[in-house]
Amino acid sequence: MRKSWKNKLIYSILVIALLLSACGQKETAHHDTYTCPMHPTVVSDKPGTCPVCGMDLVRKAREGEEVKITADLAQRTKSPNEVVITDIKTVKGEHKKLSVTLSAQGIVTYDMRYTYNIPARVGGRLEKVYIKYTLQSVQKGQAIAEIYSPELLTAQREYLYLLRQDANNTTLIESAKQKLYLLGMTAQQVEALSSRQEPPQTFTVYSPYSGYIITPGNAAPAISASAASIPVDGGMGGSSMSGSTASASTSSGTSASTSPIREGSYVTTGQTLFTVVNTSALRIEVNIPVGDVGIIKKGDVVLLNTGSGPGQKATIDFIQPFFDQDQAFMKVRVYIPHAEGLAVGQLVQASVTLPEAEGFWLPKEAVVDLGLNKVVFIETSGIFKPRKVTTGIATNTMVSVKGVSSSDIVAAHAQYLVDSESFIKTKE
Template sequence: MKKNWKNRLIGLLILLLPFCFTACKKEREEANGMEYTCPMHPQIVQDKPGSCPICGMDLVAKQPADAPAPTVPAGLDYLLQPADQAVVSSIQTIKPVQKQVENEITMSGVVTYDTRRQYTIPARFGGRIEKLYVQFNYQPVRKGQKLYDIYSPELVTAQKELLYLLKNDPGNAALIAGARQKLRLLGATEGQISQLARTRRESYTFSVYSPYTGYVLDPAVTASPTAAPVTASPATGGGDGMGGMGGASGGASSTTAAPASAPQGFAIREGMYVTTGQALLKVIDASQVWAQFNVASNAAGQLKKGTPITISFNQIPGKTMQSSVHLVEPVYGEGQNFAQVRVLLPAQGNSILIGQVITGKVAYSTGSALWVPKDAVLDLGNQSVAFLKADGVFKPTAVQVGQRAGEQVEIVSGLKANDVIAANAQFLVDSESFIKVADTSR
């Protein structure tokens, strides 16, 4: 009987032990200033354990801000490798190929005037314009065609000097030759001087003839298209103004209009007085024109003087011309990231209009380099990535790409010829992934 009583007492003590330990633990937590909160309602904070007055859940102890983070054994590092650092797949693989590739540069451009064939006709002497024989801009003129009649006291005096010598001192060849030369320098032609010597009568209105063949313009008109090469469009017009470029000496039927801001008439008028050296008219010889192209800065190094180029006209399907690069400008325009390339075009007999939009193509062979299909490289915007296969998995590696040729892309750095990469980099990435390229050798 006494033995049973002892056994019951021991059992009771065993049952009371957990409650004693819990009470001691609570006393220690309260002594340490522990706070308790509800997992579902963090606004509930108490200084002792209990239940949430909102949902009835047991309050849990809050972790202090300076509590140490749990340590992870070093043996678990392989479990912490990011999911986007390696991909297991069985897609097709390729190797970069060291080779030369036939490439092509495509350039947009516009037809413009050859500035070497633009001439200014100034007034060689002062006077009054008596009659104008050209009436509007882009009117075709021929060499020797009459442009205007002018009255000039200076020219009248020069004629009288020659007539005086011919009448009073016909044997003085030196003075007579000097008087003739003075008239030539003032713009008189040999025919006018001969007629003066024959008729022995000075002319008070002197005719000025064009020394060039081309199109006449007011000096204030800009003779080049104002539109950018990539957006230029052909201008059209009517009447018998500027013809096709082939009409520089024969008057073709095709026409083009002046720039929208250009004056349609001449600044000089009949009855106006002009001064010596004043620019009266401008003549443009358009039998040869320029094709000006914009080429990307990274492709300009492939072009030099004499490089063959094929030119097609956007407004004339099927029409092409063969020419060669005449000049690659050694400077960039302000705010531009492309170079200007100039090509000479023979416009005589061709339906070429100033301002026409054209496309130029240059074929060349690249140097020996590593090439891969463009699908094997993923462009992330700020870098390019290829998937390198190692130990049965694909790991992203940063690569530097160079020029492109059709479906091929040059690898400047990041890969070697014996590397094995995924043939389709896009296949390994979904639309919402971002590839972290890092050193995965450790």
């Protein structure tokens, strides 16, 4: 009897222990907490939605459920501006020699060596002006204006007075004649004055040059470096670095504010009346990227293509040694001694074939330009890390790179690995 009672007691104790254990588990489950992934301050003891953003609440990890951060997992959970995980196509660079043809947009402009000023030799008032508009054609010896000048009128009367009153004083007469020459009169005008014995009230100004009239301050046509894209051909078919047709803007300087001087205007001694440009010889200005200027030198042969007929060969005569308005281009001047078929302001395509360049080459798509820095993505165990590189000369498909070795595995399309909202961090 006593043994049966003991068994019942043990059985009761076990039942009570099991009940207490079940109650403990329910109590533990009852104390689970839930929070919002976006707003950690929102905490609840039961599932639901966030009152701030409406997202579903998630249960916090219980004791023993924490994820162990291994070295591999830590590498893969870094910020996307430090590493990228992807299965993008990869390439390896190659050290070799490539023949490069640089091509750039150019524009036909004035040859400043054939630009002349016609100044007012005496001060006075313009009674007539025969030049009516900018870019008007003018020939050497053509009358361009008539000026009333008290100074010149007085000098003519002094010369005539000496001829009438002191004809034997050749010294004074010659001195008076030289004064008329210095004031702008020609030998024919002085001879006509001697024959007529009466000074004209106005003095005719003749053009000493042939060409086209441009007013003072006219800007020569120039290609806009900010708008031009520089195509580069690597000898394997022409294409553009930007993948689009190069564009350019020109400025001929023919606005109304620079219209020719008008009748009735007063001019002073030495003032420029007109500027004549002779277009029998022109020059072409070409914008070359700064990185390519070092490999181009004076005397290199340039092939010019105007889009009509075969190309014309010319020689680089001048490389501008300074920047213009902080632009990343240098101007290369090519002089054209025979300008048949060319017009000022016309766009041309210039090509310079360079000797084979030796370097470490990568596809251009493998390099991403961040402005101040250029970056490639190096793959290690399926993870891509950015690395800063230095680029050199480029062809239509390849670019020479420093900072990458032949054993490095590089992402073939670096632009695909750049998050639009991330800034790439590189280690120096």
